[in-house]
Amino acid sequence: xxxxxxxxxxxxxxxxxxxxxxxxxxxxxxxxxxxxxxxxxxxxxxxxxxxxxxxxxxxxxxxxxxxxxxxxxxxxxxxxxxxxxxxxxxxxxxxxxxxxxxxxxxxxxxxxxxxxxxxxxxxxxxxxxxxxxxxxxxxxxxxxxxxxxxxxxxxxxxxxxxxxxxxxxxxxxxxxxxxxxxxxxxxxxxxxxxxxxxxxxxxxxxxxxxxxxxxxxxxxxxxxxxxxxxxxxxxxxxxxxxxxxxxxxxxxxxxxxxxxxxxxxxxxxxxxxxxxxxxxxxxxxxxxxxxxxxxxxxxxxxxxxxxxxxxxxxxxxxxxxxxxxxxxxxxxxxxxxxxxxxxxxxxxxxxxxxxxxxxxxxxxxxxxxxxxxxxxxxxxxxxxxxxxxxxxxxxxxxxxxxxxxxxxxxxxxxxxxxxxxxxxxxxxxxxxxxxxxxxxxxxxxxxxxxxxxxxxxxxxxxxxxxxxxxxxxxxxx
Ligand SMILES: [Zn+2]
Ligand SMILES: [Zn+2]
Numbered sequence: 001x002x003x004x005x006x007x008x009x010x011x012x013x014x015x016x017x018x019x020x021x022x023x024x025x026x027x028x029x030x031x032x033x034x035x036x037x038x039x040x041x042x043x044x045x046x047x048x049x050x051x052x053x054x055x056x057x058x059x060x061x062x063x064x065x066x067x068x069x070x071x072x073x074x075x076x077x078x079x080x081x082x083x084x085x086x087x088x089x090x091x092x093x094x095x096x097x098x099x100x101x102x103x104x105x106x107x108x109x110x111x112x113x114x115x116x117x118x119x120x121x122x123x124x125x126x127x128x129x130x131x132x133x134x135x136x137x138x139x140x141x142x143x144x145x146x147x148x149x150x151x152x153x154x155x156x157x158x159x160x161x162x163x164x165x166x167x168x169x170x171x172x173x174x175x176x177x178x179x180x181x182x183x184x185x186x187x188x189x190x191x192x193x194x195x196x197x198x199x200x201x202x203x204x205x206x207x208x209x210x211x212x213x214x215x216x217x218x219x220x221x222x223x224x225x226x227x228x229x230x231x232x233x234x235x236x237x238x239x240x241x242x243x244x245x246x247x248x249x250x251x252x253x254x255x256x257x258x259x260x261x262x263x264x265x266x267x268x269x270x271x272x273x274x275x276x277x278x279x280x281x282x283x284x285x286x287x288x289x290x291x292x293x294x295x296x297x298x299x300x301x302x303x304x305x306x307x308x309x310x311x312x313x314x315x316x317x318x319x320x321x322x323x324x325x326x327x328x329x330x331x332x333x334x335x336x337x338x339x340x341x342x343x344x345x346x347x348x349x350x351x352x353x354x355x356x357x358x359x360x361x362x363x364x365x366x367x368x369x370x371x372x373x374x375x376x377x378x379x380x381x382x383x384x385x386x387x388x389x390x391x392x393x394x395x396x397x398x399x400x401x402x403x404x405x406x407x408x409x410x411x412x413x414x415x416x417x418x419x420x421x422x423x424x425x426x427x428x429x430x431x432x433x434x435x436x437x438x439x440x441x442x443x444x445x446x447x448x449x450x451x452x453x454x455x456x457x458x459x460x461x462x463x464x465x466x467x468x469x470x471x472x473x474x475x476x477x
Contacts, residue, residue: 007035008072011086014042015118016102017053025054026063036072039086043095043103044078046258046283046374051076079103080382082248092245094144095375096120097137098169099367104144106243111235115145115185118154118192122175123359124346125166129159130174134182136348137358142183143244149233151180152225155190158205167365173209180220181213186236191225248386257381257388262286263373264299266310268317272342272362276309279369285377293325300326305337306380307373309360312343319343320354327355338376 001008008030015021030036042050054076055067067074077084081103083092092106097120104117120141126132134142145151156170173190180188190209193202206224213220263280265287267273280287288303290296299305308326310319323339330336338357346359360372 001030001033007037008033009037011039011041013091013105013116014040014050015096015104015116016043016098016100017050018100018119019057021118022054022057026058026065031070031072031074032065034071038072038074039077040074041077041079043093043101044080044254044378045101046261046285046377049076050078077251079250080248080252080254080378081245082250082252082382083243083245084250091250092144092243093250094141094245096141097123099167099365099371100169101371101374101378102169104141106144106148106245108243112233113148114150114152114233115148116152117141117145118152119156119169120154120171121167121169122171125361127178128162128172128175130172130178134179136346138179140244142179145179145185146183146244148183148185148187149236150187150189150231151176151183151185152189152191153180154192156192156194161194167363167368169368173205177209177213177220177222180222181216181218185220187231188220188222189225189231190222193224248382252382252385254378254381254385257384258377260286261377261381262288262303262305263377264288264290264296264303264305264308266290266292266296266308266317266319266322267342268311268313272311275364275366276342276369279366280373282366282370283373283377285373290322293322296322296326297329300329300337306377308337308339309373310339310341312341320350320356323354323356330355338380340372340376 010030012025025031031038040050040054042053044050045053048056051067057063058065058067060066079093081093081095083090085091089107089109092108093103094106096102096104096117102119104115104120106113106115122128123137123141124132124135127134127138145153153176154171155173155176156168157165157172159172159174162172170192176188176190179185190206197205202224206222209222213222263285265273265276265280266289267276277287285306288299288305290299296308296310300308308323310322311317312319319341323341326339327336336355339355340358340360341351341356342360342362342364344362346361351359358372358376360369
């Protein structure tokens with residue numbers, strides 16, 4: 001803009017909508033200039049859309065201009081885990097460990113890879129000290145950042161500070177350095193600096209990290225990110241590490257697989273149970289209590305829940321045993337329901353043998369519980385969408401045209417022609433109207449895409465509901 005360029009075109013990738021990551025948006029002048037075009041990407045939630053969440057911080061009470069009054073043409077993209085493209089850049093997304101659903105972004109283009117991973121907390125509390133073996137979800141995180149030419153990583157705390165900050169959703173410098181070394185990252189930009197640290201304190205922290213790397217003869221280059229710092233990355237000649245994220249289209253509208261999601265809960269501790277119920281209710285999810293493995297199996301067969309949350313605190317309650325019983329019933333172990341174990345300690349080895357998917361370590365906050373539930377319900381929905389497609393069809397799983405705005409009929413898009421984007425600015429629509437038009441859009445889109453066989457019962461049921469809903473509503477398409 002300062003160079004007088006008109007018609008600016010850009011993309012903004014948001015990891016999550018905590019205020020420290022979105023408060024710049026209302027003050028970002030290029031969004032207010034007519035003729036500019038912006039695409040804003042962020043993680044999909046279970047209730048509000050990304051656009052609605054961003055509009056919330058520009059509500060009358062907080063800001064004189066609403067999001068819809070921005071002059072530029074803005075498109076919003078709600079993302080799940082997977083991949084998508086921005087021009088010639090391949091973008092892969094993966095959930096991070098934070099008390100809000102947060103995406104890490106891996107960008108690959110021209111033989112160069114950049115990964116952005118803020119805000120993220122180590123899954124293993126030992127690894128936060130930079131010690132121990134990298135396993136489980138920390139290993140998957142290492143695979144996500146593998147071979148990056150530049151990794152921009154959360155490093156808010158030091159190992160010494162971490163014990164007082166458990167559950168705050170941030171990494172330590174030691175963790176970021178250890179994972180970068182393991183994942184053969186070339187350059188590491190430490191960021192999300194603690195607000196109480198001044199520049200001198202940051203310099204000291206950096207000097208000690210560099211000294212340790214020199215001692216271990218590590219080739220990793222580390223620096224502290226600072227405002228306005230620019231870095232030129234050039235293609236390296238060695239082979240690049242492949243990204244571990246699959247080909248699922250990250251912009252897929254997964255809502256058709258999200259009607260009436262349910263969760264089963266096996267918790268003995270009253271306080272933990274109450275906290276979990278509150279978290280699940282806040283996400284608008286139906287919860288069923290089960291007290292023993294038989295009951296769990298019965299619920300799974302009847303309801304096909306998105307997730308099971310089981311407490312493990314023997315002899316009072318043996319979540320691992322229930323998990324094992326659930327797994328024995330699985331006829332398709334590769335696509336089985338996720339099981340989240342609530343325990344005081346992570347027991348990776350026993351968890352793997354019992355078929356545990358993920359852990360919620362006590363004590364946890366309500367925000368952490370909500371995020372875990374949200375992530376797994378969304379992952380199950382994505383898995384449902386993926387399985388509904390014939391093999392090898394994933395790349396066609398593009399988003400439907402109108403999550404927001406008046407519905408309009410859309411003919412099948414010719415290969416290579418630009419995708420029609422959702423219209424903005426229809427805040428006043430009643431939510432039921434919006435729901436119906438979203439359902440119609442989803443239905444139409446499925447027909448257009450010839451996604452015919454919906455083998456899973458939950459999917460079949462959803463399609464039935466969609467057809468009933470759409471045919472009972474006056475046509476406006
Ligand atoms: Zn955050
Ligand atoms: Zn943050």
